[in-house]
Amino acid sequence: MPNKKILCIDMKSFFASCAAVELGLNPLECYLAVVSDTKRQGSVILAASPRLKKEFGIRTGNRLFEVPKHSKIRIVNASMSNYLKRSIEISQLLNEFVPIEAIHPYSIDESFVCLDGTERLWGTAGEAAVLIRNRILQQTGLPSAVGIGPNMLLAKCCLDLDAKIDGIAEWTYGDVQKKLWSVTPLSKMWGIGSRLESTLNRMGIVSVGQLARYNRELLEKKFGVMGAQLYYHAWGIDYSELGAPNMQGQVSYAKGQVLLRDYNDTKEIKHVLLEMCEEVARRARQAGKAGRTVSLGVGYSKTEGAGGFHRSKTIDAPTNVTMDIYHVCLELFAKFYRHQTVRKLSVTLSNTCDDNQYQLNLFDSGYEKRRKLGYAMDQIREKYGSTALLRAVSYTKGGTAIERSKLLGGHQA
Incomplete structure (x- = not known):
């Protein structure tokens, strides 16, 4: 079996810890929650400090109205640009211990690091983990936990099940x-x-x-x-190589969002769908791709008992034209939607090929013009910003594109 020295490093309550450091507070001692929008009582808790979790039971996914009114507790808005900056800073710090190819960022607050070949520099995996953890704390003020294993799977399981409690832990195949x-x-x-x-x-x-x-x-x-x-x-067996891609090239282009409120007006739902089709088409065009299979996902609100549907349709010729994708979504929507309150939507374009492989249709002489128009609109948005050109639906009550253009990673920048 692979017997490497892999670290899985997780930043404890990353968003909350970053916010605490910015406010001059101790991340492990303060009572702090990060929310998507402090002005909305239904706003989701994105992160809670360890003390807030332990003493008040507030965790990621709770709502703002569930947080007790207590003088100790601080509520702050998310600052995604700050979190991304900190994440990059930590990756640069890890690069001081190992080559860049030995680092695999798993998420904004979690990374895998391969220590093979560094024993003479930093000692055993456990000793290196202590050094790295202390350096992160000294340089950023952020606490972390480290799981050590012979492969990525056991390092991650060690982190989740042991290290998050003890700070640093190590598993071998003998621990499985x-x-x-x-x-x-x-x-x-x-x-x-x-x-x-x-x-x-x-x-x-x-x-x-x-x-x-x-x-x-x-x-x-x-x-x-x-x-x-x-x-x-x-059995603890994992042959994954650190940083190896899951597949060569992207095979689909998707856009999904949890809506900021419940939508029960069919017209408003279609407005959001059009915006999402525009984004999916733009991503495909940026990669020089077109697709034949369009998938629509609709998730119902908890007030409806949740649920929903996900359906796909394959068309005759590949496309990356917004309205072509939208019309397929409308067809799927009309067929499967049961007039329930909607809270989640997703649109996917798959079964892709290069955009130079399309065939002209004698019965649709305007396709090439629509295709070129899409690329022209992309160039304008790339130069002047994503809101330089918007469809009229984005200015309606149901539109979300303008509001989401101000967000980073779905939250306030």
């Missing part, structure tokens, strides 16, 4: 049966979400140990390639 197999519910293991967990539970699998002892062929029959991966992961 004792520490990994006892994990339940299954969603506590990296790579297993709530839906997959429910499916596995229905198969009689409720712990990682049971997953490891399940018949591999039956898992493969049920889940395909992912079934084999689940089986091997339950």
Whole structure:
């Protein structure tokens, strides 16, 4: 089995810690919550400091109105530009310990680092982890936790299940049966979400140990390639290479958003869909691609008991024209929408090819003009900003493009 020295480094309550440092507070001692918008009581909690989590039970995903009115508690708006700046600073710091190719940023607040070949410089993996953790704290004031393992999977599981409690922890293959197999519910293991967990539970699998002892062929029959991966992961086996791409090139272009409020007006929902189709088409054009399969996802509000649908349609010729994609979405929407309150929308263009492979249609002489117009609009937006050219729907009550143009990563910059 691969037996590398991999660190999985996580910044504790990253957004909240960054905000605390900016305010001159101790991230581990203060009571602070970061929200998407302090002016909206239904605003989502994006991060809570460790003390706020422990003593008041406030966690990521709670709403602002759930935070107690207490003099100790500070509520601040998100500042995504500041968080990105800190994240880059931490990556640059890690580069002082290992080459850039040995660093794999997993998210804005989490990175994998391969220490192989650095033993003479920094000592054992545990000693290097202490050095890195102390340097991050000294340079940025941000606390972190480090999981160490022989591969990315065990380093991540070690972080999530041990290191976030103790600060630094290390797992080997010898720890799998004792520490990994006892994990339940299954969603506590990296790579297993709530839906997959429910499916596995229905198969009689409720712990990682049971997953490891399940018949591999039956898992493969049920889940395909992912079934084999689940089986091997339950044994702590992971052949992933640090920083290796999952696939060569992007095969789809998508836009999804959680709406700022519930939408129950069909006309307003269509306005947002048009804006999203515009963004998907723009991303495809930027890559010089066009696609034949259009997918529409609609998620209903919790007031409707959640739920929704996700449907796709493949058209005859590839396209990256906004209105072509929009008309397919309208067709899917009309067929599957049941007039319920909508809170989430997604549009995807897949089954892609290079945009120089399209075939002219004798019955649609205007396609080439529409295609060139899309590229011309992209050039104007690239030069003058994303709001330099907007469709009229963006100025309606249901439009979201103007408001979202002020955001970074979906939150205030």
